[in-house]
Amino acid sequence: MPRTIGLMSGTSLDGVDAAWVETDGASVTAFGPAVTVPYDAGLRGDLRTILDLAPTLASDDPRLLSAVERLTDYHARAVESVGRSADLIGFHGQTILHQPHRRRTWQIGDADALARRLGLPVAYDFRSADVAAGGQGAPFAPVYHGALAAELPKPLVVLNIGGVANVTWVGPDGSLVAFDTGPGNGPLDDWIFRHTGQAFDKGGALARSGRVDPDVLDRLLSHAYFGLPAPKSLDRLDFGMALAESGLSGLSAADGAATLASFTIASIAAASFPEPPKRWLVCGGGRHNPVLMDGLRRSLAVPVEPVEAVGWNGDALEAQCFGFLAARVVAGLPLSFPSTTGVGVPSPGGRLVNPR
Numbered sequence: 001m002p003r004t005i006g007l008m009s010g011t012s013l014d015g016v017d018a019a020w021v022e023t024d025g026a027s028v029t030a031f032g033p034a035v036t037v038p039y040d041a042g043l044r045g046d047l048r049t050i051l052d053l054a055p056t057l058a059s060d061d062p063r064l065l066s067a068v069e070r071l072t073d074y075h076a077r078a079v080e081s082v083g084r085s086a087d088l089i090g091f092h093g094q095t096i097l098h099q100p101h102r103r104r105t106w107q108i109g110d111a112d113a114l115a116r117r118l119g120l121p122v123a124y125d126f127r128s129a130d131v132a133a134g135g136q137g138a139p140f141a142p143v144y145h146g147a148l149a150a151e152l153p154k155p156l157v158v159l160n161i162g163g164v165a166n167v168t169w170v171g172p173d174g175s176l177v178a179f180d181t182g183p184g185n186g187p188l189d190d191w192i193f194r195h196t197g198q199a200f201d202k203g204g205a206l207a208r209s210g211r212v213d214p215d216v217l218d219r220l221l222s223h224a225y226f227g228l229p230a231p232k233s234l235d236r237l238d239f240g241m242a243l244a245e246s247g248l249s250g251l252s253a254a255d256g257a258a259t260l261a262s263f264t265i266a267s268i269a270a271a272s273f274p275e276p277p278k279r280w281l282v283c284g285g286g287r288h289n290p291v292l293m294d295g296l297r298r299s300l301a302v303p304v305e306p307v308e309a310v311g312w313n314g315d316a317l318e319a320q321c322f323g324f325l326a327a328r329v330v331a332g333l334p335l336s337f338p339s340t341t342g343v344g345v346p347s348p349g350g351r352l353v354n355p356r
Contacts, residue, residue, distance in 0.1 A: 001029050002330070005082055006090040006323025007075050011163025012185055012285060013047050013094075014199060015039045018078035019319035020086060025327035027147055034316035037078040043070050047094065051237060054097040054106065064108065072110040076117045089114065090326030091124040098137065098235040105137040115355040123326035125351045130336040135343030136233035142168040142178040142340045143328070144321040148312060150174070157277040158307070159296075160318070161185060161286025164234045165264060168340075169273040177274060178340040179230035182223075182267030183239050185286050188260040195253035204291030207261040210254030219246045220263045226270060231342040258291075265295035280304040283314040325350065 001022050008017045016039075020032030039047070046067050050057065057064055071094055079089060091114055093107035111124035131137035145158040145168040158168040165184035169177040185200065192201045201207055223242050225234065248256055264286070280300060286292050287306045297304045307314040325335055329350035337346050 002088055002327050003084075003086045004088045004090055004323035004326050005079050005084075005086045006092075006319040006321060006326065007078060008092050008318040008322055009071070009075070009094045010284075010318065011095060012189060012200075013039065013044050013051075013163075014285070016074050016078040017316060017319035018075075018082050019313070019316040019323060020082050020084050021320050021323040023324050023327045025324060025331045025333050027150075028320075028324065031313070031320070032084050033082050034313060034319060035078060035081045036315065037074055037081060039074060043067065043074070047071075047096075050096050050108075055099075057096075068108050068110055071108060072113050075109060076114055079118055086120060088323075088326050088330065089118060089120050089122040090322035090324070090329075091122050092126060092322045093124060098233065100131050100136045100138075100233060103131050103134075105131045111351075111353050112356075115353045119355050121352055121354045123329040123350050123352050126322070126325055126329070126335060126349055129349035130341050130343050130347055133343050133347055135336055135341035135347065136179075136231050137341060138180065138233040139166040139168065139178050139340065140325065140335060141166075141318060141321045142176045143335065143337070144324045146170050146174055146176050147324070152310060153278060155273070155275050155277045156279045156281060157273070159268065159280055159282045159284075161264070161268075161282060161284040161289075161292065162318075163189070165268055165284075165286070166233075167268070167271055169277060171274065176337060176340055177230065179232050179271075180234045181271045182225065182234070182264070184264055184284065185289075187239065187243055188257060188264065191248075191253075191256050191260055195256070200285065201257055201261075201289065201291075204261065204289045206254050207257040207289075207291045210252065210256070210258030212258045212262045213247070213251055213255055216247045216251065216259050217262055217266070220248075221266055221270075226267065231340060233341070261289070261291045262295065265292060265299055268296060269299035276302075278302060281307045281310060281312070283307045283312070283317045287314055
């Protein structure tokens, strides 16, 4: 059974997660160590700038090339920090642009350099084939969620609250439905950083101290995205204009945080599925925010729990996923499906580079 180390750097731009799994891409037979290597403030700031510039950025822009080199080094260090040998690396890279309607998705990072440094084959570029075939290119974790949930009562929903929030509905027969529900932590984290200099709203303290502005919230929830059918996906910045025009900027720091937290909660609660889930399991950084978790419990009226309630590692789940997907790349198994990304048929993807 292949031993893989999966790597994930999400839209929250906080750092690299690395996780060891033993998997053939159909099931997981063992879990191993997981680590997080935080980005330094300089790289985090540069990545924020690159995200803003990405729609017009040239691939040879010196700022981009510098970030790619440093980003790849962080990923290599994350693998080395796991401290366990592997046969294969799953390297997602850092998403800086996601425009499936233009058949474009862009994850940066140097897979060839990573393979040379580690002396291991690296699976990467997981999303491009799906987007080129007309899929949304996201979310890509559903097939992993389905494998993990094989023995759990269903239907259930796995909710990931990262920079963007997305859901995987796993049906009684193991069928999958997935889509991005809307913004997750991204707008709230940006708001917190702008007003306090902190990376996120620790413990939900600022949001809890504020009051939701119903008019701003209504304007945000009227966004056209929420009327689109699933599958559907978002770029972290897709709501930038709506946020700018909502009146949010006129609120106090606390009231803005409360309103953005309510926006995330309401957009998740509005998700619909083929059959109501019996349970929601939450991963991603948002599960650490008690304001989000309490709001979801009130809104959903079924158990809402962090994934640790069923023995999963919520901090490592996405990194584990890309170790799992790397094994699927090698095996030629599909990564995306009509009900998860909207691609026409179950589709393999990804590329493999060997160390030279």
